[in-house]
Amino acid sequence: MALSTDVGRIRTVFSQYSTNSTTLTRKEYKTAALAISGYKPSKAMVERLFRDLSMGDGGMDIDTFTSVQLEQAKLRSTSETLKQIFQSFDWSGNGFIGKADFTGR
Numbered sequence: 679m680a681l682s683t684d685v686g687r688i689r690t691v692f693s694q695y696s697t698n699s700t701t702l703t704r705k706e707y708k709t710a711a712l713a714i715s716g717y718k719p720s721k722a723m724v725e726r727l728f729r730d731l732s733m734g735d736g737g738m739d740i741d742t743f744t745s746v747q748l749e750q751a752k753l754r755s756t757s758e759t760l761k762q763i764f765q766s767f768d769w770s771g772n773g774f775i776g777k778a779d780f781t782g783r
Contacts, residue, residue, distance in 0.1 A: 682770045684747075684748060684751060685744060685748070686716070687742060688744045689706060689740060689744065691710050691713050692710060692740045692743050692744070694710075694713070695710040695713065696710075696740075697711055698737075700737075700739065700740075701736065701737025701739050702737055702738045702743060703737050704724050704725070704728060706737075706744070707719075707724055707727075707728075707738055708721075708724055709742070710743070711750075713748070714747055715747075715750060715751075715754065727746065731746075742748050746778055765781075767779055
């Protein structure tokens with residue numbers, strides 16, 4: 679997916695879930711993140727994110743939300759790539775890479 683499409687989709691989701699149209703609360707963030715990625719972040723993760731970004735009680739604005747979601751998408755992409763590489767060596771399909779996977783036995 680092209681970056682401009684990602685940004686457009688992220689901004690659309692922000693608009694759909696922000697009740698005041700300017701920021702997302704922690705609860706709104708969780709549901710918006712779920713809508714984008716299919717993954718619901720934990721309460722601890724959301725608290726850490728808001729704390730690290732110095733959001734306080736003010737909420738997360740659209741630019742910050744967009745930046746966070748693009749970064750999360752990169753991490754998901756990297757994780758999926760690593761998983762595919764691992765699976766290409768795990769010939770036995772048991773979740774481990776052992777000598778037999780390299781020798782073909």
